[in-house]
Amino acid sequence: MDALLLSRIQFAANISFHILFPTINIALCWFLVYFRLRHTAAKGTPKAQEWEEAYFLWTKVFALSFAIGVVSGITMSFQFGTNWPGFMEKAGNIAGPLLGYEVLTAFFLEATFLGIMLFGRGRVSDRVHLLATLMVAAGTTLSAFWILSLNSWMQTPTGYTIIDGRFHATSWLEVIFNPSFPYRLAHKLLASTLTASFLIAGLSAWQLLRDTANKGTRRALTAGVVAAAIAIPLQIFAGDQHGLNTLEHQPAKIAAIEGIWHTEKGAPLTLFGWPNEKEGRTDYAIQIPKLASLILAHDMEAELKGIDAFPNAHPPVAPVFWSFRAMVGMGVLMLLVSWSSAWTLWRGRRLTANAGPMPLLLSRWQLRLLAAMTFSGWVATLAGWWVTEIGRQPFLVYGLLRTADLVAVHPPAMVLSTLIAYLVVYAGLLLAYVGVLMYMAQHPAKPTPEAPFSPKAATPIGGPA
């Protein structure tokens, strides 16, 4: 294997591993804000303890996910330089400031206030603590804003001019708000909402099935199910819009997604099949006539460009084709599971309005279904990212900079050695993460009982404790 392929695998492994954790945390932090607000609103009633326990368990999940997200993110920021120096040399004038704004406005905000959010509850007032939690939530969301802006610019570059082979910005507004950015941002934030919702609902369902629930489990379960049920139709709409935007700006990606090999009028929609790259056709295809043209161009006879329209400038078909179907399939499952659970909860809502402890409305098989869907957000997110990232190959900056031209020249053995080291670490961490998540769900340590707020007397450095 050559250094290019190894570097690509290494970056793909790194970014795929990294994205799992911010995807949970962007939305999870807003769930925590919500739990905190409900806790404050319910002060003095038994409900307060329920929200407190929900907050406590999911804060632990947040802290753990945050730590892994931070360290894998640091790794990424270095790999730009170690493996893709050509990218920064050519596009650094644009990529640099966007990454810089992410560090300055988002990373410091979340990392600094995280300390207060996690460990400062006994040391600051309730209001300051809530503010710190809000800052962390704002930081994670801002971070998504900047990094997705850069990613979108690499997919649909605007607002630049090229001087001596290097990009220069002509309009920062056009750079930041490039054509695919609003769609990608909406799609990603909703993906995060769904990922966190199904994680919360799934793990809570599993706690109920294993009889290890705490007082907050049913609150968390309901919050997760309701959020998922609201987010999934929005996501399907956003995804569709994103697809139309891609057709306009990156038609080769759509051709790979749909498995359209030759430009044709009234293109059929391929549900399943086996992309055959060599022969340039999809074997065993199950197709619905004219539907692709209808969906993508809202016209049964519209012409859709095929792979053959992009010689030497189209992505490999099979991985894009399959990833897209995995993402859509997962989306359909999410719709069915969240709506059926939400429907059950809705019908029994009168029972839950009473002051007593929340009754369990979902049946065991519904809980099992939710538990099985715990990590469905991860599957859909990864599949979606692979569609968009593999789909823009062979370019790093679409149509302008080719991936192969930007890689660092390293001995393949050296890249292979670090790749293996990263893969071992990531595999170990993933196992440990899922294991600890399940362990925490089964052993929900009780939060310490509520105590009146008592500010610590500040002791000077070196002074008596």
Place this chain on the structure above:
Amino acid sequence: MTWNELLPLVFMGVMGWALLAYVVLDGYDLGVGILLPLGSDEEKDVMISSIGPFWDANETWLVLGIGVLLIAFPLAHGIVLSALYLPVAIMLIGLTLRGVSFDFRVKARAARKHLWNRLFWLGSLMAAVAQGWMLGSYLTGFDNGAWSLLFSLGIAVTLPTAYCMLGAGWLIMKTWDELQLKAVGWARTALWPMGVALVGISLATPMVSQNVFDRWFAMPQIIGLLPIPVACAVAFFAALQVVSKPKAIAAGYGWVVFASTVLIFVLSFLGLAYSIYPYIVVDRLTVWQAAAAHESLVFIFVGVAITLPAIIVYTIFMYRVFWGRASALSYGLADDK
């Protein structure tokens, strides 16, 4: 000097500030990580508690430092990081291990805690050694000659020692009783090797680089530069006084150890900056040659001018919230035990 020429220098300053902040701040928590095996099981918990709220933000300074290299000097970014490929990978794996161990050790089942403690130590050590190696390699202009490698090796061994000194100084301020006494002992052990190594590196640096030699050993610069080694020596002996006199700690002068070490770090840093200026890749690329396009620097300068002061303010606020002795880390509402 025109605005066009000034901006790259400003960003050199920002990068220097970020890296200095990183080395001092993450230095103490890496140091605590390296010292971890020396504490008893309960002491390990206190040691980790003392850095718990801070380590994440501390590491963000590294991201800013490397970020400014990428933003302001994209040409140097590629050269520096591809030349440091292996030590960077080792550092990243080290930082990964320690970052996650910090959380796993209290959340995983109790039987696994030892494993995570060990990984926390290993990760801290890997990161510190790799950073030392990177610094040495950077200063020699990525030369692979035997003397240069020996020089890098020297720094790779010294930096963890200096981090231990910072870590011990931190623990003297944040802990009490037996653990505090232990920390004083660790500081006493680390102080001399650190001092000797720093003197050695200071003498070796002009030897491996003619440029550095010319800059330091010429009149009248040498007189203007004299305060740097003198102040380092004063800081060293202040720390030495405090760690060898238990009464000084009891009287509340424990902070001197940390402050002196920080002062030595700051002065060494200034000395290095003076040695290298105006190069960003030693003897190859100056800050102006490596700088990004002017419009990009202006765009990000606005952001830096607004956010950096804000970051410093809320970082100070955070340190004030957790001022004083370390307490058990708790996500709950209750007061610390």
